[in-house]
Every structure is written in C-alpha cells, then in structure tokens.
Amino acid sequence: MIIAFFGTGDTLADFSNEALRYMSIVAGFALLLGVISITQVSAGVVRKREKDWPYKIVLLLCLFTMAGFGIFQGITSGTVFEWLFENIQKPMMATMFSVLAFFIASAAYRAFRARTVEATILLITAIVVMLGRVPMGQYVYEDFPAVANWIMMFPSVAVQRGIIIGAALGAASMSLRIILGIERTYMGRG
Amino acid sequence: MLAWVDSVGWVIAAGVPGLIRTDRLNALVLLIVFSIVVIYFIRRAARGEKLYVRPLAGLQAVEEAVGRATEMGKPVLFIPGTGDIDEIQTIAGLSILGLVAKVTARYETPLLVPVLYPMPMAAAQEVVRESYIDEGKADHLRPETVQYIAGESFSYSARVGGMMLREKPAANIFMGTFHAESLLISEVGQSTGAIQIAGTAEPEQLPFFIAACDYTLIGEELYAASAYLSQESKMLGSLKGQDLVKMIIIFCLLAGILAVTFGVYPEFVVDLFTAN
Numbered sequence: 001m002i003i004a005f006f007g008t009g010d011t012l013a014d015f016s017n018e019a020l021r022y023m024s025i026v027a028g029f030a031l032l033l034g035v036i037s038i039t040q041v042s043a044g045v046v047r048k049r050e051k052d053w054p055y056k057i058v059l060l061l062c063l064f065t066m067a068g069f070g071i072f073q074g075i076t077s078g079t080v081f082e083w084l085f086e087n088i089q090k091p092m093m094a095t096m097f098s099v100l101a102f103f104i105a106s107a108a109y110r111a112f113r114a115r116t117v118e119a120t121i122l123l124i125t126a127i128v129v130m131l132g133r134v135p136m137g138q139y140v141y142e143d144f145p146a147v148a149n150w151i152m153m154f155p156s157v158a159v160q161r162g163i164i165i166g167a168a169l170g171a172a173s174m175s176l177r178i179i180l181g182i183e184r185t186y187m188g189r190g
Numbered sequence: 191m192l193a194w195v196d197s198v199g200w201v202i203a204a205g206v207p208g209l210i211r212t213d214r215l216n217a218l219v220l221l222i223v224f225s226i227v228v229i230y231f232i233r234r235a236a237r238g239e240k241l242y243v244r245p246l247a248g249l250q251a252v253e254e255a256v257g258r259a260t261e262m263g264k265p266v267l268f269i270p271g272t273g274d275i276d277e278i279q280t281i282a283g284l285s286i287l288g289l290v291a292k293v294t295a296r297y298e299t300p301l302l303v304p305v306l307y308p309m310p311m312a313a314a315q316e317v318v319r320e321s322y323i324d325e326g327k328a329d330h331l332r333p334e335t336v337q338y339i340a341g342e343s344f345s346y347s348a349r350v351g352g353m354m355l356r357e358k359p360a361a362n363i364f365m366g367t368f369h370a371e372s373l374l375i376s377e378v379g380q381s382t383g384a385i386q387i388a389g390t391a392e393p394e395q396l397p398f399f400i401a402a403c404d405y406t407l408i409g410e411e412l413y414a415a416s417a418y419l420s421q422e423s424k425m426l427g428s429l430k431g432q433d434l435v436k437m438i439i440i441f442c443l444l445a446g447i448l449a450v451t452f453g454v455y456p457e458f459v460v461d462l463f464t465a466n
Contacts, residue, residue, distance in 0.1 A: 002221075005214070006210055006211055006214055006217070006218050007209065007210060007211070008209060008210065008211055023276060026309070027274070027307075027308070027309055030307075030308035030309045030311075030312060031308050031341070032308075033308045033311065033312055033338070034307075034308035034311060034338035034341070035338075037308075037311060037336075037337050037338040038337070038338055038339075040333060041333065041334045041337050044333070044334065051356075052356065089345075092344075092345075092348075093342065093344040093345065096344035096345075096347055096348055096374065097344060097370070099374065100370065100373060100374060103373045103374060103377040104373065104398075106377060107373060107377055107380075107398060107401040107402050108401070110401055110402075111397075111400070111401040160393045163391070163393045163396070163408060163409040164393060164409070165436075165439060166408075166409045166410040166436065167391035167409035167410050167412075167413070169224075169410060169432050169435060169436055169439075170391070170409065170410030170411075170412065170413030170414060170432065171278045171279075171391070171413060172221075172224060172432075173224075173228055173413060173428050173429065173431065173432040174278060174281070174282060174413040174416075174428075175278060176224075176225060176228050176229075176428065177417075177425060177428050178281065180229075180232070182232065182422075182424045182425055182428065183285065183416065183417075183425060185284075185285035185286075185288045185289060185317075185416045185420060186281045186282075186284040186285040186288065186313070186317065186416075187288075187313075187316065187317065187320070
C-alpha cells in the first residue's frame with residue numbers, strides 16, 4: 001500500500017483497492033463474532049439469573065427481531081426493519097446525542113472554574129469566543145466577532161497543527177515498529 | 191538511467207512506464223529520512239545504550255489506578271477507542287490494553303473491555319488472553335471481560351454509560367480513536383468518581399477528555415505509551431528517532447516562518463513542502 005501511494009500505474013492501485021475490499025469482507029464476517037459475543041454474555045446472565053437479567057432478554061429480543069426482519073424482509077423503505085429503525089432506533093440515538101449538550105455544560109463548568117492562571121486564561125478566552133459567535137456579542141463590543149475569529153484562526157489552529165504533526169510522527173513511528181516486528185504488544189506479546 | 195517528467199508529473203524512466211509520482215516525492219524523501227533515523231536509534235538502543243524518556247503522568251497513574259481498583263474491590267474499565275482495527279490509534283489502544291491487562295491479572299482485579307466493532311473485539315480478546323496467560327492467571331479470565339456492545343456509537347455510549355453506573359469501575363481508561371461519544375462516556379465516568387485516564391490523537395476530542403478526565407495523553411503520547419509502559423529498549427529507541435525528526439520539522443517550520451515573514455524564498459521551496 002505504501003508503494004501504491006508513491007508509485008504509478010493501475011496494477012498497484014488495483015491491488016491496494018482489492019486489499020481494502022477484502023478487509024470489508026472480513027469485517028462483515030467478523031460481525032458474526034460480535035453477535036456470538038453479545039448472545040453468549042447475555043444468555044449467561046439470563047441463565048444464572050444475575051442482576052438485571054430481564055434487560056438481557058429485552059436486548060436479545062431486540063437483536064434477533066431487527067436482524068430477522070433485516071435478513072428475511074430486507075431493509076428498504078416500507079419494511080418492518082426500516083419502520084423500527086426510523087421510529088425507535090433513530091429517536092433513541094437522537095436522544096443520546098441531545099444529552100451531549102448537558103454534558104458539555106457540566107464539563108465546561110468544571111473546566112472554566114478560575115482556580116489557576118491557566119484556567120482563568122481559558123475562561124476569558126472562552127467567554128470572548130462565545131460572545132463573538134452569538135449575535136448579542138457585537139452589541140456588547142463590535143469587535144468581538146473579529147477577536148473570536150482571530151482566536152479560532154490563529155492560536156487555536158496553531159495548537160491543533162502542533163498536535164497533528166506530533167501525532168502523525170507518532171503514528172509513523174509506531175507503524176515502523178509494527179512493520180519491523182518490534183511492536184508486538186497489540187498481539188498480547190510484550 | 192534516463193528519466194524525464196511527463197505532463198502529470200510522473201517520472202518516466204527509460205523503457206519503463208511511470209515509476210514514482212514526483213508530486214509526492216517530498217513525502218517519500220521524508221519517509222525515507224524518518225525510517226533511517228528511527229532504525230538508527232533502534233539499533234543504538236539494541237546495542238544497550240541507555241535512553242531517557244520523560245515521565246508521562248498519565249501512564250504512571252495506570253498502575254496506581256489499578257491498585258486503587260484492587261483495594262476497593264471494583265473493576266477496571268478499558269476502552270481501546272471507538273475506531274475499527276484499520277486505525278493506528280486502535281492498535282495503540284490494544285497495545286496499552288495488553289499491558290494494563292497484565293497488571294489487572296497480577297492483582298486479580300476484574301477487567302471490563304466493551305468494544306464497538308467486532309474486529310477490535312477479536313483482537314482485544316486475544317491480547318487480554320495472552321496477558322493473563324503470561325501472568326499465569328488464565329483461570330481468572332472471564333468470558334464477559336471483552337464484549338461486543340454495538341456497531342453504532344450512540345448505542346455504544348448508552349451501554350457503556352449504563353455499565354459505568356451499574357458496575358461502578360474504580361478506574362476508567364480510554365485509549366484510542368474517539369468521536370462524539372468521548373464526552374458522553376467520560377462525563378458519566380466522572381460522575382461515578384472513578385479515576386479516569388484518557389489518550390487520543392483526535393484534536394477535537396482532547397478538550398472534552400481534559401475537562402472530564404484526571405490524566406490525558408495528548409496526540410503522540412498515545413503512540414509512545416506502549417514503548418513507555420513496556421520499557422523495551424528498541425521501542426524506546428524509536429521514540430528518540432521520532433524526536434530527532436520532530437526537531438528537524440520544527441527547524442523547517444521556523445525557517446519557513448522567517449522566510450515568509452521577510453519574503454525571501456525561492457518559489458520551488460514552497461513546492462517542496464506542499465502535500466499532494
């Protein structure tokens with residue numbers, strides 16, 4: 001794949017694309033392992049009547065109902081699978097996503113408590129950016145949007161790029177360790 | 191060998207169709223230099239040279255966190271990111287999982303590893319099994335230690351949040367790729383009072399982890415973690431090589447800033463640092 005990235009010609013590119021396609025196929029089969037894992041763990045809890053075992057029955061019912069309708073009836077518009085997805089799963093996912101707003105508020109409250117010099121700088125910067133991003137900000141001070149943009153465009157981007165460059169080098173170094181067979185801890189061999 | 195560049199920038203060698211994309215030649219040169227430097231330091235480390243790696247507070251806290259969980263008789267929860275196995279951050283997360291699993295096996299502390307995708311699940315099961323065998327505690331490994339949760343991140347967050355509230359782990363360790371679920375998971379963990387250690391190379395998720403966790407490994411520290419925890423000389427050597435290349439890049443950046451500021455640079459220098 002490295003050679004395909006730097007090389008020319010269709011043969012290498014085709015080989016690279018083919019390898020990626022194989023990975024998708026393997027991932028599809030690996031999904032079966034996931035289903036087996038959920039079933040084994042949940043069935044074990046139900047069998048031993050461990051804490052909260054009725055919820056595991058609900059989990060298994062949902063899993064096999066969705067999978068059953070998906071496999072035997074399909075997932076296109078008008079199917080039971082699609083109805084279950086649109087009316088049950090999607091609203092539940094949206095609910096989880098909405099909870100994020102409250103978690104951001106609680107995390108921000110902790111992060112912005114002005115206990116140290118750094119936290120105070122963070123607090124002031126955050127207030128300026130927030131005021132610069134809402135219509136009310138420019139009525140308080142007309143240059144708030146410009147200041148907020150400057151903070152986002154320069155100090156923020158500079159820090160992010162620093163992290164990205166460091167992370168890219170770290171990833172390359174780790175890849176090299178894996179290719180050379182030095183890094184084996186991801187296979188459980190330290 | 192004769193060579194010339196055609197209209198799309200590919201090297202046409204004599205008698206051979208295009209070999210190398212010249213528009214990516216700068217990246218190839220950087221890759222070769224990087225590889226040479228890293229391999230040089232790995233060889234130096236293999237010869238027994240002592241290398242210093244600065245302490246990483248987040249990693250020093252791992253053993254402390256597992257010890258605390260053991261004293262409290264509570265489990266340790268480890269999430270190897272929410273990316274699939276083709277992401278290098280997931281591999282880094284699995285490497286750290288192997289080393290954490292050794293500590294939990296040694297202290298006979300329960301370990302929970304909820305996983306988002308099936309392929310990392312299979313890899314995590316193998317990593318944890320090997321670690322328990324290495325510590326001679328294979329009989330302490332429970333089938334539900336590594337479990338598949340869901341292939342969708344919000345369903346996964348809901349299940350992991352529930353797991354945190356019901357099982358009350360004393361330590362939560364998050365290492366790998368994270369997306370929108372980072373704060374959903376870490377805030378719930380924070381509310382349970384667990385020690386939380388996170389590591390990711392996703393710049394967008396770092397502020398959330400910094401706000402919600404006790405220790406956070408930033409960017410490259412995640413990739414250095416397995417080398418740091420294992421203290422294997424060859425792996426530490428690669429970190430030294432990486433640091434030297436980083437110094438070269440910092441020097442190039444400073445030179446570039448000065449050149450652009452004073453407007454004294456030939457045009458080809460800009461092409462030299464352009465990514466394609």
